[in-house]
Amino acid sequence: MINGIQNGYYHEITPSGFGIAIKAGDVLFSKQSEFQKVEVFETESSLGRVLTLDDLMMTTEGDEYHYHEMIAHIPMINHKNPKSVLVIGGGDGGTVREVLKHDTVEKVVLCEIDGMVIEACKKFLPTISCELDNPKVEILVQDAIEYIKNKKDEFDIVLIDSTDPMGPGEGLFTEEFYTNVKNSLKKDGIMVAQSESPFVNKSEIKKMYDLLKKVFPICSTYTSNIPTYPGGYWAWAFCSENVEPLSYIDERRCENITKTCKIYNKDYHLARFALPNYLKELL
Amino acid sequence: MINGIQNGYYHEITPSGFGIAIKAGDVLFSKQSEFQKVEVFETESSLGRVLTLDDLMMTTEGDEYHYHEMIAHIPMINHKNPKSVLVIGGGDGGTVREVLKHDTVEKVVLCEIDGMVIEACKKFLPTISCELDNPKVEILVQDAIEYIKNKKDEFDIVLIDSTDPMGPGEGLFTEEFYTNVKNSLKKDGIMVAQSESPFVNKSEIKKMYDLLKKVFPICSTYTSNIPTYPGGYWAWAFCSENVEPLSYIDERRCENITKTCKIYNKDYHLARFALPNYLKELL
Numbered sequence: 001m002i003n004g005i006q007n008g009y010y011h012e013i014t015p016s017g018f019g020i021a022i023k024a025g026d027v028l029f030s031k032q033s034e035f036q037k038v039e040v041f042e043t044e045s046s047l048g049r050v051l052t053l054d055d056l057m058m059t060t061e062g063d064e065y066h067y068h069e070m071i072a073h074i075p076m077i078n079h080k081n082p083k084s085v086l087v088i089g090g091g092d093g094g095t096v097r098e099v100l101k102h103d104t105v106e107k108v109v110l111c112e113i114d115g116m117v118i119e120a121c122k123k124f125l126p127t128i129s130c131e132l133d134n135p136k137v138e139i140l141v142q143d144a145i146e147y148i149k150n151k152k153d154e155f156d157i158v159l160i161d162s163t164d165p166m167g168p169g170e171g172l173f174t175e176e177f178y179t180n181v182k183n184s185l186k187k188d189g190i191m192v193a194q195s196e197s198p199f200v201n202k203s204e205i206k207k208m209y210d211l212l213k214k215v216f217p218i219c220s221t222y223t224s225n226i227p228t229y230p231g232g233y234w235a236w237a238f239c240s241e242n243v244e245p246l247s248y249i250d251e252r253r254c255e256n257i258t259k260t261c262k263i264y265n266k267d268y269h270l271a272r273f274a275l276p277n278y279l280k281e282l283l
Numbered sequence: 284m285i286n287g288i289q290n291g292y293y294h295e296i297t298p299s300g301f302g303i304a305i306k307a308g309d310v311l312f313s314k315q316s317e318f319q320k321v322e323v324f325e326t327e328s329s330l331g332r333v334l335t336l337d338d339l340m341m342t343t344e345g346d347e348y349h350y351h352e353m354i355a356h357i358p359m360i361n362h363k364n365p366k367s368v369l370v371i372g373g374g375d376g377g378t379v380r381e382v383l384k385h386d387t388v389e390k391v392v393l394c395e396i397d398g399m400v401i402e403a404c405k406k407f408l409p410t411i412s413c414e415l416d417n418p419k420v421e422i423l424v425q426d427a428i429e430y431i432k433n434k435k436d437e438f439d440i441v442l443i444d445s446t447d448p449m450g451p452g453e454g455l456f457t458e459e460f461y462t463n464v465k466n467s468l469k470k471d472g473i474m475v476a477q478s479e480s481p482f483v484n485k486s487e488i489k490k491m492y493d494l495l496k497k498v499f500p501i502c503s504t505y506t507s508n509i510p511t512y513p514g515g516y517w518a519w520a521f522c523s524e525n526v527e528p529l530s531y532i533d534e535r536r537c538e539n540i541t542k543t544c545k546i547y548n549k550d551y552h553l554a555r556f557a558l559p560n561y562l563k564e565l566l
Binding site for chain 1: 284291292294296299300301302303304305306326327328329330346482483506508509510511512513514515516541544545546547548550551553554555557558559560561563
């Protein structure tokens with residue numbers, strides 16, 4: 001079985017031999033960019049439209065909030081006054097949309113290497129990309145590895161909303177890159193990075209956290225359900241020089257944000273850092 | 284796409300058009316019982332062997348602990364002295380195995396309607412069924428609907444480890460059945476029932492909880508990840524006449540059980556009842 005659409009079904013089978021299948025409808029967009037194959041297709045299910053990159057699931061209209069609420073609100077609510085936010089990757093715009101729900105935010109820089117992802121999502125996934133034209137957003141179609149090199153004390157929050165540690169995303173999983181991200185953060189800054197599936201990608205996640213722990217004095221993990229990622233379970237790394245996870249909850253924003261969310265609430269936030277034994281042992 | 288094995292892959296696609304795919308190896312067992320098709324097949328993945336009933340995923344050697352630890356230990360640790368336990372369904376033996384880790388347990392009754400499930404699992408899934416011959420276990424190949432009718436104040440814990448609310452499991456999702464289960468419990472007894480996927484089975488889960496709430500004064504929900512169920516996310520109903528969830532944690536057993544588990548620990552237990560907004564609104 002090859003990943004991608006065949007005979008009316010999209011498949012994504014992990015190297016361990018299991019994965020997801022989705023009944024596919026019309027392909028709305030399918031092009032090879034300078035970096036990867038970008039595809040958007042319809043489904044006849046509650047998932048709505050689906051974005052894949054190199055035939056790997058990125059997001060769907062029907063379950064995207066599972067990912068975007070978790071990557072954004074956990075660090076944002078844990079920060080006292082997040083004004084300046086950098087999103088690396090995330091060309092679909094879902095993370096930017098969630099970040100902008102916080103009224104403290106003055107500026108969001110989106111640094112996405114592949115302009116075709118942004119264009120495809122603006123056209124075909126408007127419920128996800130809807131805030132990319134917000135005047136607080138600066139879009140840079142640029143390699144984040146280069147962009148981050150010269151940044152010092154600039155961001156309150158950096159969110160690494162990347163693809164997997166292979167292909168165009170590979171350089172975003174290195175000690176040098178993490179060090180540059182750390183330097184780009186203000187003193188009480190927080191970085192959150194998507195960190196793969198604890199069940200499916202055990203060796204990748206171990207390697208990633210070993211690097212992160214070299215760079216950040218505080219490096220923790222939280223997890224949540226993503227229905228359309230193989231294994232249905234995803235992890236994010238919460239890293240900082242000075243801010244412990246759950247050390248602060250901005251009650252006012254927490255309450256306001258909860259009203260806009262399908263997943264996020266305070267209890268759910270507090271519960272995210274309780275990990276299963278197998279993951280605690282791995283990390 | 285039909286559920287089951289075709290062209291070397293097992294598929295389970297939910298009515299909403301998405302689901303799971305697993306690379307299948309040899310079929311070790313495949314027979315029609317009086318109630319359902321019982322099948323065990325090999326995979327070449329870390330999932331090991333897989334049990335399906337009527338071409339629906341029941342459990343795999345590689346991820347079964349995600350389900351069995353959650354259905355058993357949450358109520359068992361929340362009970363002060365669970366001696367007498369009834370497992371309804373659960374013919375694979377995984378729930379019985381977890382229950383027997385608690386040294387308070389004097390007797391476990393397994394009431395499974397389909398003897399073929401027990402036989403297939405004893406032969407082909409020994410790591411799951413390994414405690415079915417334990418002298419504390421009484422196995423009844425019998426319809427639980429009949430069995431439970433005359434029971435009064437008999438069990439500390441009843442675990443409904445059933446199939447979905449269709450086919451042989453259908454009668455286990457009725458007000459009459461839940462009332463009989465309640466009557467079979469001692470005063471401080473707890474019932475936990477598997478309650479489907481919050482993301483995939485929204486109408487089934489709503490219907491089930493509406494019935495449960497008519498019967499039990501205390502009816503709560505907890506969730507966890509199951510990698511091989513479509514959507515990767517599962518819910519269990521925690522019901523009782525007198526015992527609130529999280530009102531008690533047996534610290535001694537909690538510590539001992541944690542050492543034997545791949546998932547379960549105290550923090551993870553406490554976090555299970557924090558639900559996403561969409562599920563709180565549904566229930």
